[in-house]
Amino acid sequence: MSGEFMRDEMIEARRPPDARRGIWRWFHRNLFNGPINSVVTVVTIGLLAWGLWPFVQWALIQADWIGDSRQACSGEGACWVFISARFESIIYGFYPEAARWRVDIVFALMAGLLAWLAIPRVPGKRWAAVIAVIGFPIAAYVLLLGGHFGLMYVPTREWGGLMLTLTVATIGIVGSLPIGIVLALGRRSNLPFVRAVSVVFIEFWRGVPLITVLFMASVMLPLFVPTQVEFDKLLRALVGIMLFWSAYMAEVVRGGLQAIPSGQDEAGKALGLGYWQRMGLIVLPQALKLVIPGIVNTFIALFKDTSLVLIIGLFDLLAIIRAGLTDSDWLGFATEGYVFAALVFWVFCFSMSRYSQYIERRLQTGHTS
Amino acid sequence: MSRSPSGDRVALWRNPTFRALLLQGVLLAALVALIAFIVGNTMANLEARGITTGFGFLDERAGFSIPQTLIEFSGDSTYGRTFLVGLLNTLLVSAMGIVAATIIGFAVGIARLSPNWLLARLAGAYVEIFRNIPLLVQILFWYFAVLQALPSPRDSLSLMEVVFINVRGLVIPDPQPLSGFAATPWALLVGIVAAIALGIYAKRRQARTGQALPIYWLGAGLIIGTPLAVFLLTGAPLEWSIPELKGFNFSGGVTVIPELAALWLALSIYTASFIAEIVRSGILSVPSGQVEASRALSLPEAITLRKVVIPQAMRVIVPQLTSQYLNLIKNSSLATAIGYPDLVAVFAGTTLNQTGQAIEIVAMTMAVYLTISLIVSALMNMYNARTLLKER
Numbered sequence: 237m238s239g240e241f242m243r244d245e246m247i248e249a250r251r252p253p254d255a256r257r258g259i260w261r262w263f264h265r266n267l268f269n270g271p272i273n274s275v276v277t278v279v280t281i282g283l284l285a286w287g288l289w290p291f292v293q294w295a296l297i298q299a300d301w302i303g304d305s306r307q308a309c310s311g312e313g314a315c316w317v318f319i320s321a322r323f324e325s326i327i328y329g330f331y332p333e334a335a336r337w338r339v340d341i342v343f344a345l346m347a348g349l350l351a352w353l354a355i356p357r358v359p360g361k362r363w364a365a366v367i368a369v370i371g372f373p374i375a376a377y378v379l380l381l382g383g384h385f386g387l388m389y390v391p392t393r394e395w396g397g398l399m400l401t402l403t404v405a406t407i408g409i410v411g412s413l414p415i416g417i418v419l420a421l422g423r424r425s426n427l428p429f430v431r432a433v434s435v436v437f438i439e440f441w442r443g444v445p446l447i448t449v450l451f452m453a454s455v456m457l458p459l460f461v462p463t464q465v466e467f468d469k470l471l472r473a474l475v476g477i478m479l480f481w482s483a484y485m486a487e488v489v490r491g492g493l494q495a496i497p498s499g500q501d502e503a504g505k506a507l508g509l510g511y512w513q514r515m516g517l518i519v520l521p522q523a524l525k526l527v528i529p530g531i532v533n534t535f536i537a538l539f540k541d542t543s544l545v546l547i548i549g550l551f552d553l554l555a556i557i558r559a560g561l562t563d564s565d566w567l568g569f570a571t572e573g574y575v576f577a578a579l580v581f582w583v584f585c586f587s588m589s590r591y592s593q594y595i596e597r598r599l600q601t602g603h604t605s
Numbered sequence: 606m607s608r609s610p611s612g613d614r615v616a617l618w619r620n621p622t623f624r625a626l627l628l629q630g631v632l633l634a635a636l637v638a639l640i641a642f643i644v645g646n647t648m649a650n651l652e653a654r655g656i657t658t659g660f661g662f663l664d665e666r667a668g669f670s671i672p673q674t675l676i677e678f679s680g681d682s683t684y685g686r687t688f689l690v691g692l693l694n695t696l697l698v699s700a701m702g703i704v705a706a707t708i709i710g711f712a713v714g715i716a717r718l719s720p721n722w723l724l725a726r727l728a729g730a731y732v733e734i735f736r737n738i739p740l741l742v743q744i745l746f747w748y749f750a751v752l753q754a755l756p757s758p759r760d761s762l763s764l765m766e767v768v769f770i771n772v773r774g775l776v777i778p779d780p781q782p783l784s785g786f787a788a789t790p791w792a793l794l795v796g797i798v799a800a801i802a803l804g805i806y807a808k809r810r811q812a813r814t815g816q817a818l819p820i821y822w823l824g825a826g827l828i829i830g831t832p833l834a835v836f837l838l839t840g841a842p843l844e845w846s847i848p849e850l851k852g853f854n855f856s857g858g859v860t861v862i863p864e865l866a867a868l869w870l871a872l873s874i875y876t877a878s879f880i881a882e883i884v885r886s887g888i889l890s891v892p893s894g895q896v897e898a899s900r901a902l903s904l905p906e907a908i909t910l911r912k913v914v915i916p917q918a919m920r921v922i923v924p925q926l927t928s929q930y931l932n933l934i935k936n937s938s939l940a941t942a943i944g945y946p947d948l949v950a951v952f953a954g955t956t957l958n959q960t961g962q963a964i965e966i967v968a969m970t971m972a973v974y975l976t977i978s979l980i981v982s983a984l985m986n987m988y989n990a991r992t993l994l995k996e997r
Contacts, residue, residue: 266722273721280723429629433636443978444971445935451953452971455963459650460643540739547942554742561749571750578738578746585737 295575306565318569319576322560329396329551335388338379339399345372346406354591356598369410376403392470396551398580404474404542404552409535411478416485417524421515423486424493434486441483446541449476454548473545481538488530492523526599532592536585543581553577647964654961662960663688669955671946673862684956691951692973698868698947699934705873706933707926710880717885728881736878741939743875748867748943755863758854769848775861776848783842789832796831800824864945868937876933880926887922888914920992927985931978938974948973 267277298313301320309315319326328336349372352364380403383389395403422434441449453476458467496519504514524531546555557573560566617623651658663685670680675693678686716728735743753772756762761771769776800823807818836843848858891914899909941950953970957963 266720269720276719276721276724280721280727284727427625427629430632433632439978440975443975445938445949445974447938447941447949448953448967448971448974451949451957452967455957456967459647459963462646463650463653536737540737543739543741544939546741554739554745558745570753571746574742574746574750578742581739581742582734582737586733589733589737 314572314575315569316572316576318560318566318572321566322556325397325560326553326556327398329400329556330394331396331399332388332390332394335382335390338382338387342376342379343399343402345375346402373407373410376406392468395470397556398553400470400545400551401539401542401553404470404477404545404550405535405539407474408477408481408538408542411474412481412485412538413531415478415482417489417520419482419486420489420493423490438483438486441480442487446477446480446544447547449480450544450548452476469548470550473548473550477538477542477545481534484534484537485531488527488534489523491530492527493519495526496523528599529592529596532588532595536588536592539584539588540581553580656961658962658964660965662962662965665960667956667959669959671951673865673946684960687956688948688952688969691946691948694945694951695934695937695940695947695949695973698865698872698940698945699937701869702872702876702933702937703930705869706876706880706929709873709877711884713877713881714884714888717881718888732878732881734878735874736882738875740871740875740936741942744868744871744939744943747870748863752863752867758850761850761855767847769850769855769858772863773854773860774863775866776855776858777861778848779846779857779859781844781846783844785839785842786836788839789836792835793828793832796828799831800827803827862945864940864943867943868940868945872933872937875936876929879929879932883922883925883929884918887918887925890921891917923988923992924985927981931981934977935974 268274294313296313298310300309300313300315300317302308303317304321305317308317324333324336328339331339349364349368352358353361353368358364378384379387380395380399381390381392419434419438422430423438425431425434450473453472454469457472457475461467500518500522501514504518509517542552543554545552546558551559554577557577561570561573618627664683666680667682667684667687668680671678671687671690673694674690675697676686676690678690713728713731716724717732719725719728755770755772758769758771758773761769761776763769767778803818803823804820807820807823811817846857848855895913895917896909899913904913937947938949940947941954944950948970953966957966960966
């Protein structure tokens with residue numbers, strides 16, 4: 237029954253009413269709806285033009301990108317040659333060139349593991365976690381430090397750059413999370429002495445700046461151990477960082493523990509489970525899932541604060557760039573150096589904060605308790 | 606106690622009370638052993654290095670100078686004095702930072718909620734940029750990339766030939782009180798007390814008669830007007846020392862050293878990005894029903910804001926704001942990276958290097974920050990108890 241009355245093509249969509257249409261309408265609604273808003277818009281555009289445009293011109297348009305020596309810098313805009321000329325040392329520090337492939341492997345392993353852990357669709361999270369907490373540190377330790385399996389020994393004083401920053405950050409988080417969990421459990425324990433010790437420990441580290449902790453780790457820690465024990469400078473910093481951040485981690489985890497209804501714990505008791513079984517099988521899995529955003533935020537703060545190790549003489553990303561600025565061939569490139577350092581840190585921290593927001597949204601759609 | 610519900614005896618190690626005691630006993634023993642181990646090693650190490658412990662060094666002559674001090678300090682002063690100088694400098698930059706960060710943070714936080722798309726996005730960009738860059742990078746950037754690029758004293762940028770900016774800092778006129786100036790601060794105090802009294806009276810009057818006084822204008826008039834009137838009546842006993850270029854440097858005026866300026870800028874801008882988020886979440890946390898209800902009561906917008914939104918938002922904002930202030934105070938210790946003479950730079954830096962009294966000095970420095978933290982937390986708890994939602 238093919239009819240003359242049947243259409244065989246779609247009617248073209250009609251234009252929306254004029255009042256709701258087009259870019260001008262959008263402009264009107266969002267930027268110029270009223271005299272005050274119009275003034276604000278104009279002032280904001282003026283500010284942007286005054287502040288942002290010279291920066292764009294300096295950083296991109298008039299900048300020098302190609303070359304390998306100072307002669308490549310025209311002096312009109314930024315000279316990114318300063319960065320590209322020392323890019324290798326920014327990534328690897330003083331790590332011997334012949335062994336840099338080992339750092340690359342660790343980087344690749346880390347990226348793979350992170351993707352495995354961070355992308356919710358990929359299965360086998362349990363295995364990923366086991367590998368990340370046990371397998372990866374061992375592999376990274378063997379590869380980075382060397383001295384075994386015919387690998388050249390690279391002392392930690394030759395470590396540096398982005399590689400050191402990532403090492404400190406990773407060990408910081410992997411170390412402080414378990415200590416933080418134990419402290420959080422301790423703070424909620426009903427054994428008075430355990431609780432008191434946890435509270436004092438947490439409040440002490442939260443009350444002092446990280447710098448003084450690093451000072452303490454670098455000048456006092458060697459006094460605390462027998463004279464014959466040699467304490468690596470990096471190890472000292474790591475101990476300080478771990479103790480410091482475990483207190484913050486404990487507070488994050490405690491927030492999660494408080495959000496779990498006590499009925500969960502009581503149900504565990506009714507089933508005859510012991511303390512560690514209840515915590516490990518019932519309470520902690522739920523609590524930790526709740527506080528993933530908080531843990532990521534703590535990790536962002538930890539990552540930013542790894543830059544402080546430059547004060548006790550370790551050569552992290554920032555310190556390497558700073559050291560490059562004192563090179564007599566490259567005096568006067570402080571702006572380029574610090575803008576680049578800021579950019580690298582920003583990319584890492586911003587992506588982590590976006591990830592934490594994404595997880596937060598994902599968790600919100602499910603049941604939360 | 607050692608009987609199960611069915612009456613059988615249970616093994617001692619299954620008794621909860623015993624287990625609790627045992628666990629805590631083991632923890633105590635472990636802690637004592639650790640402390641004994643540390644103290645023993647430290648004693649042995651200190652003896653091996655020939656360092657005598659104790660706080661006697663605080664009375665020794667320091668012998669170094671400090672570029673910015675709020676109190677009298679010279680090379681002949683003691684190490685104890687370096688502690689005070691550093692502490693005051695830390696408090697100075699913290700106070701300056703808290704004021705500036707609060708102003709910028711509130712402005713940006715409110716701007717993020719603006720109906721103006723561009724302004725809201727700009728404020729959002731500010732937050733995302735500055736809170737994701739380490740504070741240390743920002744401090745170094747302001748100090749080495751911006752302030753070190755300023756001209757030399759000879760080619761200073763000047764504002765009306767009174768304020769000068771150059772690579773050595775910001776030079777501003779210095780007020781010199783003459784005799785008779787002392788009356789003005791007292792007048793200010795009187796003005797403040799009068800304003801508070803007026804406020805109490807106005808509140809009672811409004812409760813009684815329903816009529817409101819323009820209390821903000823009257824109060825501001827009292828606080829500003831009284832000292833101003835006294836100042837003028839006593840013949841304006843204040844002289845300005847105007848900075849003047851003499852040779853290679855300025856004489857007269859007060860110099861704000863670039864280290865302070867860089868640290869202040871970085872601390873304020875960094876902390877403001879966190880405060881902005883706190884302010885935004887605080888305002889958003891007030892349920893829209895509250896605003897709608899006050900509109901239904903036909904309260905004016907300004908009153909709605911002042912009496913309905915802000916008090917409820919503050920309940921969310923203030924605790925987080927306090928912890929940001931604490932962070933700012935702790936972060937001011939990064940001063941040591943650019944050589945601003947704060948507590949950590951002067952005391953835990955120079956003094957530690959000269960005396961080698963690591964334990965005493967690090968402990969004193971940590972104690973200062975701990976004390977500040979504990980005092981602020983205590984104040985915070987008092988505030989929380991006062992503003993707690995009164996639930997019935």
